[in-house]
Amino acid sequence: MITLISSDKRKFHVLEEVANQSLTIRDVIEDRRGRRRADRIILVTNINSKIPEKVIVYWLRHFLMPEEIAHASMSHKKAEKLKKWEAKFFDTDIDTLNDLILAADSLDIPSLFDGACEKVSDILKNRSAEEVGEISKIENEFTHEEEEEEIPSENAWVWRNEFA
Amino acid sequence: MGPPNKQTRSNGELTLSLSRNLPDLSTLPDYVLIHILSFMDPKEAVQTCVLSKRWRNLWTCIPSLNFDKSGFEGSHAAFVHFVTNMLLFRGASKLDTFRLRWHACQKVSTHGQENCQIHVSNASAWIFSALRCKPLTISLDLYGFANLQLPHALFTCSSLEHLELQFFDSRRAATEPSYVNLPNLKKLNLRCFTLSDPVMQMILSGCPLLEEFCLDSCSLNFSCMKSDLLRCLTIINCRGSGLVEFFLPNLVSLSLKNEYPGKTKLSLKNTPSLVKISSCMAQV
Structure with a gap:
């Protein structure tokens, strides 16, 4: 059993086989095979209990459907079902996605990392710079000259669509 | 992914610290x-x-560029302008994957439709500049260009591990390599190619690490295929003129799919490792 502890001191007990989907945790388990149970506590600091909860839900769903099966010989129907489930799982606000990305990166869970990054890219797509700034709280920090002249002229080729 | 910021304490606990001050990107x-x-x-x-x-x-x-004309809003000229500039401005940054999917317009002379054949030389320039960044994967799907010339360097790129080529044009010979030396290639997918004995021989001897080979809609004009390392072979909708013999001692997986009945006869010799065969043939 692996214990994850979040910043608000909540404990999450997970089966080793399930937590193995994190390559970081898998390495820790490998390194400490045969040691005391207390050794297998992982503190996930600076992050509230919402994220470990989500990560574990993700793990459980994927544990029931191992990667190899998911790629090679999984039936079309099952693949569709998993896709629908993932779409729903990642349908959340940008702050949660942000935290999921950080957690997936630290815990080294490639499929969760990719899924959350792809969702963020979907959110940013087809929006104006102002909208993106609003959603993601990016401040542009450009000087007046940069905003008015430098950037538009430097990148004019991206917006050019008319060709004689 | 980068290295996780983990610390192991003296009491054996692992701490993962997710630095996060402001909730934003x-x-x-x-x-x-x-x-x-x-x-x-x-x-x-x-x-x-x-x-x-x-x-x-x-x-x-x-590190991964995927240029697809079908998903690009704008004319062929606009597509050329965009791809050329993007490759030029990104310079020699690390590039793992380069994909180009570009189909020429069908009716060249029709009034109101641009002649995209004049742009074809750009494709080889793009491929050439991608090759300079030592990519691992290159995937090209170019349809309907009559005078496509592939850069020679495509078939001698030492960093390549996966190559996917799909062409369909009236002068197919132009796309065939004259020399192949891909020392790290592990996976090769060919679509709409004509493979004679010399071409097959050149590919197999030029790709010494090849493990996966997929032939899709190719003409199998060769009589023999020999490779010691090949593990996976996939043949989809290929036509041939006669008997093809395979000498693949390390083949693990063979997949055959043919929607049209043909006269090709495939013969497997000495495949002790073969564990998985999937076959879907209209007529074997």
Whole structure:
């Protein structure tokens, strides 16, 4: 059993086989095979209990459907079902996605990392710079000259669509 | 992914510290933002340069480029202008994957439709500049260009591990390599190729590490295929003129699929490792 502890001191007990989907945790388990149970506590600091909860839900769903099966010989129907489930799982606000990305990166869970990054890219797509700034709280920090002249002229080729 | 910021305490606990002060995208490290950009369509990714100082040049580091004319809003000339500029401005940044999917318009002379044949020379220039960045994967799907010339360097690129080629044109011979030396290639997918004995021989001897080979809609004009390392072979909708013999001692997986009945006879010799065969033939 692996214990994850979040910043608000909540404990999450997970089966080793399930937590193995994190390559970081898998390495820790490998390194400490045969040691005391207390050794297998992982503190996930600076992050509230919402994220470990989500990560574990993700793990459980994927544990029931191992990667190899998911790629090679999984039936079309099952693949569709998993896709629908993932779409729903990642349908959340940008702050949660942000935290999921950080957690997936630290815990080294490639499929969760990719899924959350792809969702963020979907959110940013087809929006104006102002909208993106609003959603993601990016401040542009450009000087007046940069905003008015430098950037538009430097990148004019991206917006050019008319060709004689 | 970058290295996780983990610390192991003396009492054996592992602490994962997720640095996070403000709930926004700015806290994500550059490599994460670049990963997010790589899921976007190239044009949208470049347009993020107006977001902030930090984002201004992030797009130049995207390691995976996927240019697809069918998903590009604009004419062939606009597509050429965009791809050329993007490759020029990103320079020699790390590039793992380069994909180009570009189909020529069908009716060249029809009034109102542009002649895209005049742009074809750009494709070889793009491939050439991609090759300079030592990519691992190149995937080309070019349809209907009469005078396509592939750069010679495509078949001698030492970094390549996966190559996917799909062409269909009236002068197919132009796309055939004259020399192959891909020392690290592990996976090769060919579509709409004519493979004679000399060509097959050249490919197999030029790709000494080849493990996976997929032939799709090819003409199998060769009589023999010999490889000691090949593990996976897939043959889909290929036509041939006669008997083809395979000497593949390390073949593990063979997949055959043919929707049209043909006269080709395939003969497997000495395959002790073969464990998986999937076959779907109209007539074997």
